[in-house]
Amino acid sequence: xxxxxxxxxxxxxxxxxxxxxxxxxxxxxxxxxxxxxxxxxxxxxxxxxxxxxxxxxxxxxxxxxxxxxxxxxxxxxxxxxxxxxxxxxxxxxxxxxxxxxxxxxxxxxxxxxxxxxxxxxxxxxxxxxxxxxxxxxxxxxxxxxxxxxxxxxxxxxxxxxxxxxxxxxxxxxxxxxxxxxxxxxxxxxxxxxxxxxxxxxxxxxxxxxxxxxxxxxxxxxxxxxxxxxxxxxxxxxxxxxxxxxxxxxxxxxxxxxxxxxxxxxxxxxxxxxxxxxxxxxxxxxxxxxxxxxxxxxxxxxxxxxxxxxxxxxxxxxxxxxxxxxxxxxxxxxxxxxxxxxxxxxxxxxxxxxxxxxxxxxxxxxxxxxxxxxxxxxxxxxxxxxxxxxxxxx
Amino acid sequence: xxxxxxxxxxxxxxxxxxxxxxxxxxxxxxxxxxxxxxxxxxxxxxxxxxxxxxxxxxxxxxxxxxxxxxxxxxxxxxxxxxxxxxxxxxxxxxxxxxxxxxxxxxxxxxxxxxxxxxxxxxxxxxxxxxxxxxxxxxxxxxxxxxxxxxxxxxxxxxxxxxxxxxxxxxxxxxxxxxxxxxxxxxxxxxxxxxxxxxxxxxxxxxxxxxxxxxxxxxxxxxxxxxxxxxxxxxxxxxxxxxxxxxxxxxxxxxxxxxxxxxxxxxxxxxxx
Amino acid sequence: xxxxxxxxxxxxxxxxxxxxxxxxxxxxxxxxxxxxxxxxxxxxxxxxxxxxxxxxxxxxxxxxxxxxxxxxxxxxxxxxxxxxxxxxxxxxxxxxxxxxxxxxxxxxxxxxxxxxxxxxxxxxxxxxxxxxxxxxxxxxxxxxxxxxxxxxxxxxxxxxxxxxxxxxxxxxxxxxxxxxxxxxxxxxxxxxxxxxxxxxxxxxxxxxxxxxxxxxxxxxxxxxxxxxxxxxxxxxxxxxxxxxxxxxxxxxxxxxxxxxxxxxxxxxxxxxxxxxxxxxxxxxxxxxxxxxxxxxxxxxxxxxxxxxxxxxxxxxxxxxxxxx
Ligand SMILES: Nc1ncnc2c1ncn2[C@@H]1O[C@H](COP(=O)(O)OP(=O)(O)OP(=O)(O)O)[C@@H](O)[C@H]1O
Ligand SMILES: [Mg+2]
Numbered sequence: 001x002x003x004x005x006x007x008x009x010x011x012x013x014x015x016x017x018x019x020x021x022x023x024x025x026x027x028x029x030x031x032x033x034x035x036x037x038x039x040x041x042x043x044x045x046x047x048x049x050x051x052x053x054x055x056x057x058x059x060x061x062x063x064x065x066x067x068x069x070x071x072x073x074x075x076x077x078x079x080x081x082x083x084x085x086x087x088x089x090x091x092x093x094x095x096x097x098x099x100x101x102x103x104x105x106x107x108x109x110x111x112x113x114x115x116x117x118x119x120x121x122x123x124x125x126x127x128x129x130x131x132x133x134x135x136x137x138x139x140x141x142x143x144x145x146x147x148x149x150x151x152x153x154x155x156x157x158x159x160x161x162x163x164x165x166x167x168x169x170x171x172x173x174x175x176x177x178x179x180x181x182x183x184x185x186x187x188x189x190x191x192x193x194x195x196x197x198x199x200x201x202x203x204x205x206x207x208x209x210x211x212x213x214x215x216x217x218x219x220x221x222x223x224x225x226x227x228x229x230x231x232x233x234x235x236x237x238x239x240x241x242x243x244x245x246x247x248x249x250x251x252x253x254x255x256x257x258x259x260x261x262x263x264x265x266x267x268x269x270x271x272x273x274x275x276x277x278x279x280x281x282x283x284x285x286x287x288x289x290x291x292x293x294x295x296x297x298x299x300x301x302x303x304x305x306x307x308x309x310x311x312x313x314x315x316x317x318x319x320x321x322x323x324x325x326x327x328x329x330x331x332x333x334x335x336x337x338x339x340x341x342x343x344x345x346x347x348x349x350x351x352x353x354x355x356x357x358x359x360x361x362x363x364x365x366x367x368x369x370x371x372x373x374x375x376x377x378x379x380x381x382x383x384x385x386x387x388x389x390x391x392x393x
Numbered sequence: 394x395x396x397x398x399x400x401x402x403x404x405x406x407x408x409x410x411x412x413x414x415x416x417x418x419x420x421x422x423x424x425x426x427x428x429x430x431x432x433x434x435x436x437x438x439x440x441x442x443x444x445x446x447x448x449x450x451x452x453x454x455x456x457x458x459x460x461x462x463x464x465x466x467x468x469x470x471x472x473x474x475x476x477x478x479x480x481x482x483x484x485x486x487x488x489x490x491x492x493x494x495x496x497x498x499x500x501x502x503x504x505x506x507x508x509x510x511x512x513x514x515x516x517x518x519x520x521x522x523x524x525x526x527x528x529x530x531x532x533x534x535x536x537x538x539x540x541x542x543x544x545x546x547x548x549x550x551x552x553x554x555x556x557x558x559x560x561x562x563x564x565x566x567x568x569x570x571x572x573x574x575x576x577x578x579x580x581x582x583x584x585x586x587x588x589x590x591x592x593x594x595x596x597x598x599x600x601x602x603x604x605x606x607x608x609x610x611x612x613x614x615x616x617x618x619x620x621x622x623x624x625x626x627x628x629x630x631x632x633x634x635x636x637x638x639x640x641x642x643x644x645x646x647x648x649x650x651x652x653x654x655x656x657x658x659x660x661x662x663x664x665x
Numbered sequence: 666x667x668x669x670x671x672x673x674x675x676x677x678x679x680x681x682x683x684x685x686x687x688x689x690x691x692x693x694x695x696x697x698x699x700x701x702x703x704x705x706x707x708x709x710x711x712x713x714x715x716x717x718x719x720x721x722x723x724x725x726x727x728x729x730x731x732x733x734x735x736x737x738x739x740x741x742x743x744x745x746x747x748x749x750x751x752x753x754x755x756x757x758x759x760x761x762x763x764x765x766x767x768x769x770x771x772x773x774x775x776x777x778x779x780x781x782x783x784x785x786x787x788x789x790x791x792x793x794x795x796x797x798x799x800x801x802x803x804x805x806x807x808x809x810x811x812x813x814x815x816x817x818x819x820x821x822x823x824x825x826x827x828x829x830x831x832x833x834x835x836x837x838x839x840x841x842x843x844x845x846x847x848x849x850x851x852x853x854x855x856x857x858x859x860x861x862x863x864x865x866x867x868x869x870x871x872x873x874x875x876x877x878x879x880x881x882x883x884x885x886x887x888x889x890x891x892x893x894x895x896x897x898x899x900x901x902x903x904x905x906x907x908x909x910x911x912x913x914x915x916x917x918x919x920x921x922x923x924x925x926x927x928x929x930x931x932x933x934x935x936x937x938x939x940x941x942x943x944x945x946x947x948x949x950x951x952x953x954x955x956x957x958x959x960x961x962x963x964x965x966x967x968x969x970x971x972x973x974x975x976x977x978x979x980x981x982x983x984x985x986x987x988x989x
Contacts, residue, residue, distance in 0.1 A: 015492050022495070029878075032775045035767075039849060039850075042846050192704045196697050196700060197701075209708070219939065225943055226953070253710060253714070285697075314800070316910040343807065347913070348913075367801055374799070375795060379792055379795045467872070470868075470869070470872065472781055472783070498874070503873035512867075521874060574870070
């Protein structure tokens with residue numbers, strides 16, 4: 001069987017073809033590379049397009065005051081085009097397409113609308129306030145009719161109140177309850193499954209717990225609303241049936257599988273040599289787990305908690321179904337309205353491009369930033385831990 | 394270049410006749426290889442003759458596999474590998490920038506230590522390389538598969554189950570299948586990295602017979618830990634130690650009358 | 666319960682603690698019991714949740730229920746059905762799969778086969794994948810609204826000179842794309858796992874025969890990874906099927922008289938229907954049976970898929986172990 005006859009008469013000369021010999025391969029590789037960049041692109045797009053809608057709020061360009069200074073139509077010509085556009089609140093394109101007459105009519109409509117505001121409101125200082133300013137969104141205010149400064153989120157009526165503090169408190173409250181329930185259970189189970197359980201038990205229990213993550217959050221929300229809420233109320237005997245406590249416990253069902261699998265992963269990635277050394281010295285399995293494995297894997301458990309926090313604070317449907325009244329209270333037995341539920345419940349009624357709409361996007365942007373940071377922290381911590389345990393450093 | 398001017402076989406015969414010996418096909422000059430910071434090969438210079446069996450021997454971790462993989466540039470696949478020096482095959486520097494690695498690998502086949510048949514049928518395993526090269530004609534493929542399997546002394550054992558999974562073969566059969574797969578594309582050089590290390594004595598003997606058989610058509614470079622095996626099948630032997638080439642020459646000489654003390658210690662088993 | 670191995674001698678490094686041989690070790694017993702209890706509790710939660718839904722849902726599930734298109738008042742147990750919701754959910758998940766599978770698989774191929782292991786870019790891509798997996802689903806909803814509908818859709822309408830909004834409003838396509846972005850990491854991670862499990866030797870064998878990298882991937886690597894890719898696809902589908910938050914603003918409808926027929930139509934959805942039935946019902950006691958039945962249908966859809974994925978995955982792992 002003599003090699004290389006016929007088709008390769010050039011012998012070793014044939015190896016000089018260079019990589020340019022395969023243009024299709026080259027194109028395909030570039031294509032694969034470009035597609036791989038899509039995840040980065042997606043994160044970037046989320047940043048840009050959630051941020052874009054929230055931009056006017058973030059930079060204080062939105063004015064939600066009911067009563068604004070009126071420019072009479074006669075003075076139209078004195079205004080620069082940019083000023084006119086800003087005054088009428090038109091987009092670049094719409095502004096360019098409109099004729100002079102239309103613009104003038106818009107000014108008249110605007111003037112008339114302002115004139116129609118009842119006298120009583122006119123004297124209300126609240127009506128002159130731009131409620132989308134940072135101070136209005138973060139600081140308490142004594143609204144007319146109130147006895148003391150309060151934090152209120154109330155985007156309906158003639159004056160929209162956009163204080164986001166109640167929402168932040170609501171989110172933190174529910175998340176805290178969720179984590180307080182989920183973390184001990186999940187980490188405990190992770191220790192048990194990874195360190196103490198027999199292999200047979202482990203092989204069954206692990207996928208079953210992970211199965212919990214396959215349950216849609218509407219189903220958990222439904223279960224909390226129809227079953228858990230009444231049961232918990234009769235056990236603990238509190239007033240409001242639907243409250244942050246119920247929401248938090250329901251939330252923990254969604255967080256447990258996540259915290260469990262990350263913590264379990266971290267605990268199992270502790271090299272066997274560590275544990276065997278301890279076991280050989282006569283330490284019990286529990287002592288080994290507690291004194292050797294857990295301290296080593298602690299960063300991983302921490303990361304699990306951080307990622308669990310990100311998951312909990314971003315969960316929408318469970319909390320939306322269980323409680324959604326906006327009250328400022330740190331009591332977990334009161335209702336709560338979180339950032340996520342506010343977005344979910346109010347986006348439908350918000351006018352696209354209006355200040356309510358933009359504020360909801362701003363809430364989304366805040367949420368994205370918070371989860372982005374917690375994901376990043378969790379990710380870095382896990383990466384470091386794995387790196388160290390694999391002895392790469 | 395003389396090989397291109399003359400038809401190959403005639404040239405080889407002519408050279409062999411003239412020197413009474415086969416001409417060097419592979420020339421390694423001052424080759425050093427680094428895995429990141431660690432240097433695995435140190436300034437190695439070695440000629441490998443055409444159509445003979447050359448054995449690489451040496452203690453574990455001395456760089457035999459690494460050097461072998463340099464010859465068909467499999468090391469390119471590993472991140473952070475740096476190579477200095479040159480490897481010429483048939484006068485062509487295979488590390489020159491215009492070299493197409495794919496073409497090179499079609500001419501320099503490889504059999505690995507651990508048999509690695511594809512999880513496909515026996516037939517598809519052997520036909521794989523040819524299909525890659527664009528051979529579609531069924532009868533051509535059939536003929537090539539049969540020829541290769543016969544060449545690898547496997548045909549009689551598998552001819553009735555060509556279309557069953559290759560994973561159903563025994564370890565020794567799998568390794569011979571890998572050899573058949575490598576020779577099916579008709580390379581000029583076959584590199585073998587401890588091809589018999591995982592096999593029992595009978596299977597090893599079959600693979601050794603096969604190598605002696607293949608020697609007629611191919612230039613073979615083989616890594617082995619088995620000294621008897623090296624003496625049985627190789628014409629030339631190169632001894633490596635800690636990334637360095639200690640001694641190379643005719644097998645006979647290396648094993649009976651080595652120049653270096655270290656070589657002698659190793660081949661007589663007095664090592665360490 | 667777990668076997669507590671007999672505690673041995675004193676640990677030399679900690680002279681303060683005495684664990685005498687053969688003696689009952691209270692703390693060991695206590696903490697093992699505690700962690701075991703935590704495990705049991707989680708299993709109990711799962712069991713109660715599933716048990717409650719199955720027990721209450723099963724008797725109310727009927728062929729009529731899953732094959733009926735309800736009238737506008739779908740709270741009436743006698744006449745209601747969930748056919749349009751099943752179809753809507755199926756369509757949006759199907760369209761999503763068309764987008765997410767190729768992109769996810771190709772990204773995973775890049776990460777395992779091409780990406781240089783320690784380059785900055787690779788690490789950024791990995792971080793992006795992990796991060797994408799942690800973005801709250803409601804933020805995906807906002808993204809879908811801000812990007813797909815308000816940016817792409819509106820510009821598309823303008824470009825096509827549609828008289829009214831066709832693409833610049835919620836639609837199946839936008840909901841599916843939003844879900845595709847959301848489930849991208851699921852597919853990537855599952856595919857990557859299955860690619861990594863393929864022995865290096867197979868790739869080397871192919872390359873040593875003169876196959877190019879692309880040929881090796883297409884002819885050796887991908888066929889081997891197929892079950893893993895399928896698992897990824899199924900996991901993505903089951904995750905997406907139950908998600909409601911991302912589709913709230915991007916395509917779901919409270920009620921539609923007809924089934925969706927174009928990609929620019931809105932759709933009804935099972936998960937959203939569960940939400941509507943449990944929060945907007947005028948008489949929750951009366952809707953309870955159909956609510957349970959709807960939840961069961963949703964669970965069967967998502968959970969069954971998940972279960973299948975876990976089974977395939979376990980089987981593939983075993984097979985690969987035997988191979989490797
Ligand atoms: N991919 C790699 N990355 C880093 N170092 C490597 C790699 N492969 C091999 N080495 C190192 O290079 C040196 C030579 O390895 P090589 O595999 O060539 O040895 P060998 O002679 O074939 O040994 P054996 O007989 O055990 O197969 C060893 O020190 C090894 O640790
Ligand atoms: Mg070796």
